[in-house]
Amino acid sequence: MSLQAFVARRVVTPEGVRPAAILVEGERIQAVVSPDLVPHHCKVHDFGEAAILPGLVDSHVHINDPGREEWEGFETATQAAAAGGYTMLVDMPLNCLPATTSVAAFQSKRAAADGRCRVDWAAWGGVVHDNQNDIEALAGAGVPGFKCFLINPGIDGFTMVTEQQLRMALPHVVRTGLPLLVHAELPGAIDHATNALANADWNRYATYLQSRPDEAELEAIRLMLSLCREYGFRLHIVHLSTSRALPELCAARAEGLPVSVETCPHYLHLLAETISDRATLSKCAPPIRSRENCEKLWQGLRDGTIDMVVTDHSPCPPAMKRLTEGNFQTAWGGIASLSVALPLMWTESRRRGFTLLDLVRWMAEGPARLAGCSARKGRLAAGYDADFVIFDPESEFVVTKEKLYYRHTVSPYLGETLCGVVKATYLRGNPVYSEGEFPGEAAGREFTKNTRPRSMS
Numbered sequence: 427m428s429l430q431a432f433v434a435r436r437v438v439t440p441e442g443v444r445p446a447a448i449l450v451e452g453e454r455i456q457a458v459v460s461p462d463l464v465p466h467h468c469k470v471h472d473f474g475e476a477a478i479l480p481g482l483v484d485s486h487v488h489i490n491d492p493g494r495e496e497w498e499g500f501e502t503a504t505q506a507a508a509a510g511g512y513t514m515l516v517d518m519p520l521n522c523l524p525a526t527t528s529v530a531a532f533q534s535k536r537a538a539a540d541g542r543c544r545v546d547w548a549a550w551g552g553v554v555h556d557n558q559n560d561i562e563a564l565a566g567a568g569v570p571g572f573k574c575f576l577i578n579p580g581i582d583g584f585t586m587v588t589e590q591q592l593r594m595a596l597p598h599v600v601r602t603g604l605p606l607l608v609h610a611e612l613p614g615a616i617d618h619a620t621n622a623l624a625n626a627d628w629n630r631y632a633t634y635l636q637s638r639p640d641e642a643e644l645e646a647i648r649l650m651l652s653l654c655r656e657y658g659f660r661l662h663i664v665h666l667s668t669s670r671a672l673p674e675l676c677a678a679r680a681e682g683l684p685v686s687v688e689t690c691p692h693y694l695h696l697l698a699e700t701i702s703d704r705a706t707l708s709k710c711a712p713p714i715r716s717r718e719n720c721e722k723l724w725q726g727l728r729d730g731t732i733d734m735v736v737t738d739h740s741p742c743p744p745a746m747k748r749l750t751e752g753n754f755q756t757a758w759g760g761i762a763s764l765s766v767a768l769p770l771m772w773t774e775s776r777r778r779g780f781t782l783l784d785l786v787r788w789m790a791e792g793p794a795r796l797a798g799c800s801a802r803k804g805r806l807a808a809g810y811d812a813d814f815v816i817f818d819p820e821s822e823f824v825v826t827k828e829k830l831y832y833r834h835t836v837s838p839y840l841g842e843t844l845c846g847v848v849k850a851t852y853l854r855g856n857p858v859y860s861e862g863e864f865p866g867e868a869a870g871r872e873f874t875k876n877t878r879p880r881s882m883s
C-alpha cells in the first residue's frame with residue numbers, strides 16, 4: 427500500500443500545534459513526524475501555512491432518515507458534515523421512522539444509510555416509555571449508547587420517560603455500561619410558565635424564552651444527578667443551555683459521579699438580547715438565553731465543566747419554521763449547523779483566547795470519547811483513522827445558502843462573516859470535500875467497535 431504524507435506548518439496533535447507530516451498508509455495514520463523525516467518515494471500533499479485538525483466528531487445530529495428524508499437525509503447531512511470538517515456523526519434516535527428504539531428499527535437505519543454517507547456514522551438507541559426490554563439487545567446490536575427525553579419531544583414516534591419509567595430502564599442501561607444521554611428539561615416549570623403566557627405575544631422571542639425557564643433544566647439535571655448517584659450509570663447532559671446548572675455539575679464531578687456535559691454553537695454565539703421578534707430560525711429547546719448566560723457557558727468550557735461542543739443539527743422543512751407568521755409557539759425548534767459549526771466556534775473562541783487545541787478537545791476528542799470511538803477517531807496520532815480537516819484559521823467568509831449543503835438551506839447565520847475556512851476534509855486517507863466539491867463515492871460507513879474496516883485485509 428502506498429504511503430502518503432500530509433504536511434503543514436500547524437498540525438494539531440495531542441501534544442500541541444507544530445509543523446509536522448502525517449504519514450498515512452491505506453486508511454490509517456502510520457505516524458506523525460517532523461516534516462524533514464518524510465520518507466522518499468512518498469506522495470506528499472503540502473498544505474503550507476494551513477492548519478490540519480483531526481476530523482471532527484459530532485455526537486448529536488438529527489439525520490431524520492429513514493422516514494423523514496424530506497427533513498434531511500444521509501446524503502445531505504453527511505455532505506454538510508464533510509464541508510464542515512466532520513468525519514463522524516452519531517445520529518439521534520428520534521425524528522426518523524421508525525425511531526431507533528428496537529433492534530429491528532436499528533437494522534432499518536443501517537439499510538437506509540448503506541452507500542449514502544460521505545462520512546462515517548453511528549446511531550444512538552432510544553429509551554422510551556415502553557422499550558426497557560430492547561435496551562440490552564440494542565447494545566448487543568452495536569449502538570454506542572442511549573438517548574431519552576424528560577419532556578415530550580414534540581414528535582410522533584418517540585415518547586418521553588417519567589422518573590418511574592426511567593427507574594425501570596436504568597438497570598438495563600447499567601448492564602450495558604453505555605452512556606445515557608438526557609434531554610434535561612422537566613415539564614413542570616415549563617407548563618407553569620406557558621400557562622401564564624396564554625395571552626402573550628408569541629411573535630416575541632422574549633415570550634418563548636419565558637416559557638422555557640432555567641428551572642426546567644435545573645430540576646431535570648438535579649433529578650438525573652440523583653439517579654446517577656443511585657444507579658451508577660454514565661450520565662451525559664445534552665445541549666446544556668442554562669449556566670445556572672454549572673456549579674452543581676461541577677460538584678457532581680468532584681464527587682466522582684460519571685457525568686459529562688455538552689453545549690452547542692448556538693448557545694455560545696446567539697444571544698436572547700439580539701434575536702429579533704418573529705426570528706423563528708433561532709428557536710431551539712432549551713432556548714438561547716442571555717448574553718451573561720452565554721459568557722458563563724464559555725467559562726464552563728474554560729474550567730472543564732462542559733466537556734464538548736456538538737451541533738444538535740436539527741433541520742426541518744422551511745415551512746415548519748413558520749417564517750411568515752413568525753410565531754415562536756408553533757414554529758419547529760431546531761437549528762442546523764453542521765457545515766458552519768467549526769468557523770462559528772473558531773470565530774467565538776479565538777477572541778476569547780482559546781486555541782485550535784481547545785477546539786479539537788471540544789469538537790473531536792470529547793464527542794469521540796462519548797460515542798465510544800476514541801481509539802480510532804478524534805486525534806492525529808499513530809493507529810488512528812486518517813481523518814482530518816485542512817483549515818485556514820485566518821481567512822474569513824460570508825455564510826451564504828450555497829455554503830450550507832444540507833437539504834433545506836435556511837439558517838440564522840446567513841449573512842454573517844465568520845473566521846476560519848474549511849479547505850478540505852479527508853476520510854480515512856481520501857478527500858471527501860475539497861474547495862466546494864465532493865470528490866469520490868459516498869465512502870462513509872458505520873463505525874462499529876468490534877469490526878475491522880471492511881476494506882482492510
Ligand SMILES: [Zn+2]
Pocket residue numbers: 486488518738740
Ligand atoms: Zn437534539
